[in-house]
Amino acid sequence: MAVGAAAALALLLAWRAAEDPVARRVQSVAAFATRDLAVRRLGGSSAAFDRRYFIFLESVRRKLPPRTAGVVIATPASGDPALYLAAYTLAPVPVALSPARVPRAWLLAVYGPGRPPGWNVISELPGGALLAPAPS
Amino acid sequence: MTFWAAAAAVGAILIAVFLAGLAPAGALLRSGSRGSAERAGWSLLLGAALLALQTALGLLFGFAPGWIPFLLVAVFAALVSLAGRRRTLDPEPSGSSGNAAVRWRRWILTAAVVAGIALYSLRALTEPMWSNDFLAIWGLKGKVMYLARTFPSRLLPEALYGFSHPEYPLGLPLCFAGLASLLGRWDDHALALLFPALQIATLSVLFGWLRRREVSWAVAASAAALLAWFEPLYSGFLTGLAEVPLAAALLLFGTAYSDSLEGETRAGGRLAAASLLTGFLKNEGILLAVASGLAAALRRRWTTAAAALIPATAAAAVGRLASRGASLRDFDSVFLGPRAGDLPSRFGETVRAALAEPGLWGWATLGCLVLLFLAGRRTPFADRLLVLAGVCFAAYLVAPVFAVRGPSWLVETTLARTSAALAPLVAGGLAGRFRSL
Numbered sequence: 001m002a003v004g005a006a007a008a009l010a011l012l013l014a015w016r017a018a019e020d021p022v023a024r025r026v027q028s029v030a031a032f033a034t035r036d037l038a039v040r041r042l043g044g045s046s047a048a049f050d051r052r053y054f055i056f057l058e059s060v061r062r063k064l065p066p067r068t069a070g071v072v073i074a075t076p077a078s079g080d081p082a083l084y085l086a087a088y089t090l091a092p093v094p095v096a097l098s099p100a101r102v103p104r105a106w107l108l109a110v111y112g113p114g115r116p117p118g119w120n121v122i123s124e125l126p127g128g129a130l131l132a133p134a135p136s
Numbered sequence: 137m138t139f140w141a142a143a144a145a146v147g148a149i150l151i152a153v154f155l156a157g158l159a160p161a162g163a164l165l166r167s168g169s170r171g172s173a174e175r176a177g178w179s180l181l182l183g184a185a186l187l188a189l190q191t192a193l194g195l196l197f198g199f200a201p202g203w204i205p206f207l208l209v210a211v212f213a214a215l216v217s218l219a220g221r222r223r224t225l226d227p228e229p230s231g232s233s234g235n236a237a238v239r240w241r242r243w244i245l246t247a248a249v250v251a252g253i254a255l256y257s258l259r260a261l262t263e264p265m266w267s268n269d270f271l272a273i274w275g276l277k278g279k280v281m282y283l284a285r286t287f288p289s290r291l292l293p294e295a296l297y298g299f300s301h302p303e304y305p306l307g308l309p310l311c312f313a314g315l316a317s318l319l320g321r322w323d324d325h326a327l328a329l330l331f332p333a334l335q336i337a338t339l340s341v342l343f344g345w346l347r348r349r350e351v352s353w354a355v356a357a358s359a360a361a362l363l364a365w366f367e368p369l370y371s372g373f374l375t376g377l378a379e380v381p382l383a384a385a386l387l388l389f390g391t392a393y394s395d396s397l398e399g400e401t402r403a404g405g406r407l408a409a410a411s412l413l414t415g416f417l418k419n420e421g422i423l424l425a426v427a428s429g430l431a432a433a434l435r436r437r438w439t440t441a442a443a444a445l446i447p448a449t450a451a452a453a454v455g456r457l458a459s460r461g462a463s464l465r466d467f468d469s470v471f472l473g474p475r476a477g478d479l480p481s482r483f484g485e486t487v488r489a490a491l492a493e494p495g496l497w498g499w500a501t502l503g504c505l506v507l508l509f510l511a512g513r514r515t516p517f518a519d520r521l522l523v524l525a526g527v528c529f530a531a532y533l534v535a536p537v538f539a540v541r542g543p544s545w546l547v548e549t550t551l552a553r554t555s556a557a558l559a560p561l562v563a564g565g566l567a568g569r570f571r572s573l
Contacts, residue, residue: 001507001510001511002507002508002511002512002570002573004507005504005507005508005511006358006362006504006508008500008504008507009362009501009504009505009508010361010362010365012497012500012501012504013362013365013366013367013501014365015497016367016368016497017255017365017367020255020259020367022255022258025258025259025262026258028262028263029139029258029261029262032139032263033138033139033140034138034139034140035138037137037139037264037323037324037325040139040263040264040325041263041264041266041324041325043263044262044263044264044266045263045266045372046264046266046267046271080268080272080299081268083272083299084268084271084272084276084299085271087271087272087276087297087299087300088271088272088275088276088279091276091279091280091283092279092280092283092284092286092291094291094292094293094296094297095296096296099296
C-alpha cells in the first residue's frame with residue numbers, strides 16, 4: 001500500500017508540475033535576462049494589471065528630488081495592486097493613494113492628463129506628471 | 137547589471153552565508169557522514185540568521201550593513217561555536233553501495249530531487265518577485281531597511297501602511313536587506329535565488345535527519361523527492377513570502393523538538409536556535425514554539441520546554457519593540473467578549489470554506505497522505521512531527537473565526553499556503569514511520 005500511495009502521490013505532483021508553463025518560463029528568462037531590472041518587472045506579473053501605470057511609477061521614482069517626504073499618487077486605478085505596486089516601487093519614500101488631503105511637504109504624482117490647480121509641474125512623465133505645491 | 141551577473145553574485149553570497157553557518161551548525165550537530173546533509177541544511181539557515189543579525193545590528197547602532205559587519209558576526213559566531221564544541225561522531229553506516237538495481241534506484245531518486253529543485257528554481261527566477269504580499273509586506277520592508285537604513289516602523293506611517301502588517305516579524309526582510317547589503321544593490325530578481333537555496337536546505341535537513349534516525353536511504357530520498365516536487369509550497373507565488381523559510385524553520389524546530397524529548401545530546405541547543413528562527417520569521421512560528429513548549433512543560437521536560445519557549449518568546453518581544461507595539465491587524469478579540477455568541481456560526485463558516493478549498497487535486501493528495509500514514513508504523517520520533525503539523529493546522533482552522541474580514545476571506549486567502557508550509561514536517565513524519573523498511 002505504501003509504494004502505491006507514494007507512486008500515486010508522485011503522479012499527482014508530476015501532473016501539477018506539468019500544468020506549469022515551463023517552456024514559456026524558459027523563453028521569458030531568455031528574453032528578459034539581459035534587460036534592465038525595471039524592464040523585467042514591467043514584463044512580469046506584478047505590473048500586468050496596468051503596465052503603463054508601472055512605467056509612470058518608475059518614471060516618478062527616477063524624478064523624485066532627494067529627501068522627498070512622501071508622494072501622493074492620484075490615479076483612477078484603485079485597489080490593492082495599484083497601492084502595493086506604488087508603495088514598493090517608490091520605497092523607502094512613503095506613498096499614499098488618492099487620500100482626502102495631501103500631507104504637508106509631500107509631492108503629488110498624477111497618473112493621467114489632469115493637472116490640479118495650486119500645484120506646479122516639476123516634471124512631465126510618461127502617463128502623467130510629478131507636481132509640487134505652488135508657493136502661496 | 138544583467139540578471140545572470142546579479143544571480144551569479146547572489147549565488148556566491150549564498151555560498152559565503154552557508155560557510156558562515158558551518159561552525160554554528162557543527163556545534164549543534166554531531167560529526168559523521170550520516171548527518172552531513174542535515175548539517176549542511178542547518179549551515180545555510182544559521183548563516184542566513186547571522187546575515188539578518190548583522191543587518192539588525194547595523195540598523196540599531198547606525199552602521200552600514202555589509203561584508204565587514206557580516207564577517208565580524210560570522211567570526212564571533214564561529215569562535216563561540218568552537219569554544220562550546222564537543223566532537224562526537226555518529227556511527228558510520230555500513231559501507232556497501234548495493235547491487236546494480238540499488239544503484240539505479242539511487243540515481244533515479246537523486247535525479248528526481250535535482251529535477252524538483254530545477255523546476256522550483258525556474259519558477260522562482262522567471263521574473264522579479266511579484267506576489268502582492270512580497271510587494272506590500274516582505275519585499276517592501278526589506279527594501280526600506282536596505283535603502284533607508286532604518287526599521288520600517290520609524291519611516292512608514294502606520295495609518296497609511298497598515299497593509300504592510302507592521303506586527304509581522306522582521307526576520308525575512310532583514311535577510312533580504314542583508315543579502316542586498318552584500319550585493320551592493322537592491323535586485324529583487326536575483327535575491328529570489330534565496331528561495332531555491334532554502335528549498336535545498338530544507339531537503340538536506342529532511343534527508344539528513346531521516347538518515348540519522350536510521351531510515352533507509354530509499355525512503356529518505358523518496359521523501360525528499362516528493363517534497364522537492366510539492367508545488368503548493370515551492371511556487372512562483374510563494375517566492376518572496378515567508379512560507380518557504382518558515383517551512384524550513386518548522387522542520388528544524390520539529391526535528392530538534394523530537395530529538396530533545398528523547399534526551400539527545402545538543403538537541404536542546406538546536407531546539408533553541410530553531411525556536412529563535414521560527415519566532416523571527418512568522419507569528420505561526422511563535423505559536424508552534426509556545427504550544428510545543430507548554431506541552432513539554434506539562435510532561436515536566438523542563439529543558440525542552442525552556443528551549444522551545446524562551447527564544448521564540450524573546451523573538452516575539454523584540455518584534456513588538458521593533459513594530460512599536462503594533463497589534464494583529466487581521467484579528468479581532470471582540471469574538472472572545474461581546475460577540476462570543478457568533479463563534480459557532482463563524483467556525484461553521486470556517487469549516488465549510490476549508491472543505492471547499494482543496495479541490496479534486498488537493499483531496500486526492502490528502503488521500504495519498506492518509507494512505508501513507510496508515511501504511512506506516514507507530515514511530516514516536518516521527519509521529520511527533522505529525523502531531524506538531526496537526527497542532528498548527530488546527531490553529532489555522534481556528535484562527536479565521538476571529539478574522540476581521542470574515543472567516544471565509546481568511547481561509548480563502550491564507551489556509552492553503554500556510555498549510556503548505558507544514559509539508560516538510562509531514563514529509564519527515566510520514567517517512568519516519570517507514571524506518572523498518
